Amino acid sequence: NRRIKAPTGNKLTCKNWLSEAAYRMIQNNLDDQVAEHPQELIVYGGIGRAARNWQCYDEILERLVDLEEDETLLVQSGKPVAVFKTHADSPRVLIANSNLVGHWATWEHFSELDKRGLMMYGQMTAGSWIYIGSQGIVQGTYETFFAIANQHFLGDASGRWVLTAGLGGMGGAQPLAATMAGFCMIAVECDESRIDMRIASRYLDKKAMGIDEAIEMLNSAIAAKEVISIGLVGNAASIYNELYDRGILPDVVTDQTSAHDPVNGYLPMGWTLSQWREGAKQEPERVRDAAVASMAHQVSAMLKFMDAGVAAVDYGNNIRQMALEYGVKRAFDFPGFVPAYIRPLFCEGYGPFRWVALSGDPNDIYKTDQKVKELIPNDRHLHHWLDMAREKIAFQGLPARICWVGVEDRYRLGMAFNEMVTSGELSAPIVIGRDHLDTGSVASPNRETEAMADGSDAVADWPLLNAMSAVAGGATWVSMHHGGGVGIGFSQHSGVVIVADGTDAAKRRIERVLFNDPAIGVVRHADAGYESAIQSAKKNNIRLPMIDRASKSGSR
Amino acid sequence: NRRIKAPTGNKLTCKNWLSEAAYRMIQNNLDDQVAEHPQELIVYGGIGRAARNWQCYDEILERLVDLEEDETLLVQSGKPVAVFKTHADSPRVLIANSNLVGHWATWEHFSELDKRGLMMYGQMTAGSWIYIGSQGIVQGTYETFFAIANQHFLGDASGRWVLTAGLGGMGGAQPLAATMAGFCMIAVECDESRIDMRIASRYLDKKAMGIDEAIEMLNSAIAAKEVISIGLVGNAASIYNELYDRGILPDVVTDQTSAHDPVNGYLPMGWTLSQWREGAKQEPERVRDAAVASMAHQVSAMLKFMDAGVAAVDYGNNIRQMALEYGVKRAFDFPGFVPAYIRPLFCEGYGPFRWVALSGDPNDIYKTDQKVKELIPNDRHLHHWLDMAREKIAFQGLPARICWVGVEDRYRLGMAFNEMVTSGELSAPIVIGRDHLDTGSVASPNRETEAMADGSDAVADWPLLNAMSAVAGGATWVSMHHGGGVGIGFSQHSGVVIVADGTDAAKRRIERVLFNDPAIGVVRHADAGYESAIQSAKKNNIRLPMIDRASKSGSR
Ligand SMILES: NC(=O)c1ccc[n+]([C@@H]2O[C@H](COP(=O)([O-])OP(=O)(O)OC[C@H]3O[C@@H](n4cnc5c(N)ncnc54)[C@H](O)[C@@H]3O)[C@@H](O)[C@H]2O)c1
Ligand SMILES: NC(=O)c1ccc[n+]([C@@H]2O[C@H](COP(=O)([O-])OP(=O)(O)OC[C@H]3O[C@@H](n4cnc5c(N)ncnc54)[C@H](O)[C@@H]3O)[C@@H](O)[C@H]2O)c1
Missing domain, CATH: 3.40.50.10730 (Urocanase like domains)
Structure with missing residues (x-):
């Protein structure tokens, strides 16, 4: 019978803040104030788990404690399977959860493998260690x-x-x-x-x-x-x-x-x-x-x-x-809620951006709330949201904030948080991530990509490109999942987490990763023909090779 | 009616050898001495294409010509969809071809999308630009x-x-x-x-x-x-x-x-x-x-x-x-040929390693043949293969060599080729890659992962981890494909290509990428319980967290 609480404060157990962040966040996912059934390693969403079993969980923590700044831990459906030499600008953890070859992507086959200890259901943020409670x-x-x-x-x-x-x-x-x-x-x-x-x-x-x-x-x-x-x-x-x-x-x-x-x-x-x-x-x-x-x-x-x-x-x-x-x-x-109400937000790269104070100190979150208002001064809806959130939302586990923002703001906020860590305004580094339910990170024909304008609902290239470009940009951990909120066979999606540890290297990584990540959502929607996405790309200097080509040759 | 020949020699059209390599290799894939039906952009394997259509092909070339050393081109089923800022140690191209959400992963759905211009069949090395003919x-x-x-x-x-x-x-x-x-x-x-x-x-x-x-x-x-x-x-x-x-x-x-x-x-x-x-x-x-x-x-x-x-x-x-x-x-x-005859090779990280002389000069390949013999002096079977290959195989397009080698040799060969470029022994850089049909890069229950010892045939986490770690290591281009040799719904796989341009940076990347890439194959087979893979991991200092843990606690 375990009771798990993520460590807080600014003393490291791991060798640097990047692996420390993963170390704290997997534990936070299993905090009993956060997870639904922590004794079974279930975080939320049916049987969405943080690790395959307790031995795997323990081993993940031990490997993170030892991990060097140029090493990467590989996790396969909640099981740590390798530690590879990479480099400092690479992710510290790479995760693939619940992925099955299409013809075998059924609950029957998955459950068979799960029962035999060969797989784990990762849901979205459960197996990718960026769940922040309700x-x-x-x-x-x-x-x-x-x-x-x-x-x-x-x-x-x-x-x-x-x-x-x-x-x-x-x-x-x-x-x-x-x-x-x-x-x-x-x-x-x-x-x-x-x-x-x-x-x-x-x-x-x-x-x-x-x-x-x-x-x-x-x-x-x-x-x-x-x-x-x-x-x-x-x-x-x-x-x-x-x-x-x-x-x-x-x-x-x-x-x-x-x-x-x-x-x-x-x-x-x-x-x-x-x-x-x-x-x-x-x-x-x-x-x-x-x-x-x-x-x-x-x-x-x-x-x-x-x-x-x-x-x-x-x-x-x-x-x-x-x-x-x-x-x-x-x-x-x-209808599903995405085509009915959310797609216009996705077209402009909006989605469930979030961050967590590794210090454990709620004041760190309040200070970031304030910073968001400063940097996005004219969005009354957003300010109203932040006020309500502060007033009505009780933190669970490590203090965190969710805040839907678009492609033009995510990297700016991330860089500002990083600066606040550098200057000591915040008492420890900040972990920045998002749900897999986001603008460019998921293919899910009964949910996020239901009824796309061009009929490309089932095309799963986008979340894979999303994950690869997050790795290429230097995110701290990146995950690729199958299943998630709609179950085995019905979606493919990826997650990105990046740590603002106050260093210059983190600043450069954040600028790339937190721009490219929502930008691919804008690209994906522009490619499907949504005019507001094409406009958003223009406004944010996101190049759209084939669309630019067509307009140069006058066919648009 | 196009006739395509990859440029040869050591003058660059692109801004550096990394993008130049992609630029030449996509053209080489469509050389009429190499491709089966180049007029339809078909390289091999049914309708395995190099690009979605001719406009996409032209645009890919133009984007490669302009690409900066810290930029990355994203290709979605043969269509160039974005250019992102990344960094010099990132891949120059990221590719995702033919991927569909499981429930929709059928030829019927794919063909519908293909007909409407939304998809392309990438086969294995067709859409990932490392086909070298028969x-x-x-x-x-x-x-x-x-x-x-x-x-x-x-x-x-x-x-x-x-x-x-x-x-x-x-x-x-x-x-x-x-x-x-x-x-x-x-x-x-x-x-x-x-x-x-x-x-x-x-x-x-x-x-x-x-x-x-x-x-x-x-x-x-x-x-x-x-x-x-x-x-x-x-x-x-x-x-x-x-x-x-x-x-x-x-x-x-x-x-x-x-x-x-x-x-x-x-x-x-x-x-x-x-x-x-x-x-x-x-x-x-x-x-x-x-x-x-x-x-x-x-x-x-x-x-x-x-x-x-x-x-x-x-x-x-x-x-x-x-x-x-x-x-x-x-x-x-x-039986399929893999469980019947090839799996023992996969267990030790052996697979279809290959390289191409960007110079276009056959002598560059003969020199690398010689280098392979020097570095692997005692493998008579391999020497015999190289002699037969030299004698009997006519080059198609850019001169190339295939040579099945294992995890302990691939990075050594790659580094040696890189040195030969540095010293001027070779007349231009070498492109190093492999088939997707390899030890750790594919999940394909009717072929590469048929009848795995633990029944994990359909688990597709491995090729995804493989691709992400190739990106993390700094491969030059990385691809994630669905379908390939067994068709839509039946496999998930990835490709890795890396350029030996003679620089120190390339040396470091090659050492990581060409080790980690087959190493994950050893890990995957060790995880499934193959004793020879566990031995190979030991011999090559590949850490297997859960297996090491079990043997420490005496349960193995
Ligand atoms: N729309 C979104 O943005 C979004 C995001 C995440 C998850 N989801 C999906 O929403 C669903 C719920 O997610 P969750 O994390 O809350 O799951 P959960 O498993 O933690 O909770 C499900 C709840 O439903 C209750 N329940 C089950 N059957 C019931 C019945 N017949 N009548 C009344 N109550 C019943 C259970 O007791 C449980 O409390 C999942 O399918 C999940 O994938 C949607
Ligand atoms: N085992 C492996 O290592 C491996 C590797 C790559 C591809 N493959 C698979 O092998 C197959 C062949 O690949 P390819 O690149 O040569 O394909 P291809 O499409 O280039 O060639 C197939 C050939 O089969 C001929 N053919 C078709 N139907 C025939 C019939 N009824 N009788 C006689 N000939 C017929 C066609 O005319 C064509 O020349 C594919 O399914 C491919 O996916 C296997």
């Missing part, structure tokens, strides 16, 4: 709800409510994001302990044990012009349908159970939690079949809500695909 | 036949003959490799022009227009104790069956048509060449169905041969999978 998704969810309010309710969410399900590692961010955007929310969650955890961390306001109690809470809040979030204990598949049958219609409906993983992520209707957890180990096929049937039932309710005028959206857990495969032909009739 | 595969094929002679015929191939099919870019190497190993060969090829081309380039001895003529040639050669190779014009599917029915049994049977690509790679029985080529464009489904049926017919004949005691082996074109999907249940009863 905050990591709060802003993305907030931006989504904000866009929903704009598109459907003339920018005013008051008196409106969202129905959702799942209060896990990521889904737990929904109630806070909803209330920040002015919506009330009922979130159905089958595991009461998750509801209690969200209330304790101030992401959720109230708990209800049944529909009537929840609706009463909701109605009195709306009557009092208050904004409230309610965790409702129960199974989403049955509750969504019962609500519809009783004529209770939300204004928005979505879902964030771990539907992407039909064995470990979704409680079948009529099962208890312990039957489910036991069953997932003993008879995974039976669980899968029952779970998928329940998902189909839940998606059918979402379609009925949609037909009745409710704004319905898939929130990135692949539940539509599961329902479709079960036989719900109309499953894809409601 | 020589590239001669040695691998020779090593395979050599191992067959050892395993099945007590090391003596005299009087024995091999039946095969396909004399394309790679398959064309078979007759030369067979005769080098002492076998006679009948190679069935449906396109007479390919037979003539192989005779002209001295890879093949004779042409026969029908079975009787071929058998007569064969019998008189065997009677005269001569070794001979015969190209037989015809369709493999019908000829294999007819031979069996007439009771004519070879000693070895294999096949190297482009069965991996059922629309463009395999002539259906009863079709003419022009019906086929037209049909591939107009009604691809009909071609595919007919081709797969014919493949199944051919594989059935191979199984009958096997049952009659003939050594049958799949030579890496995925024909067994095609037959299996058609309904030939026993298709995988005969």
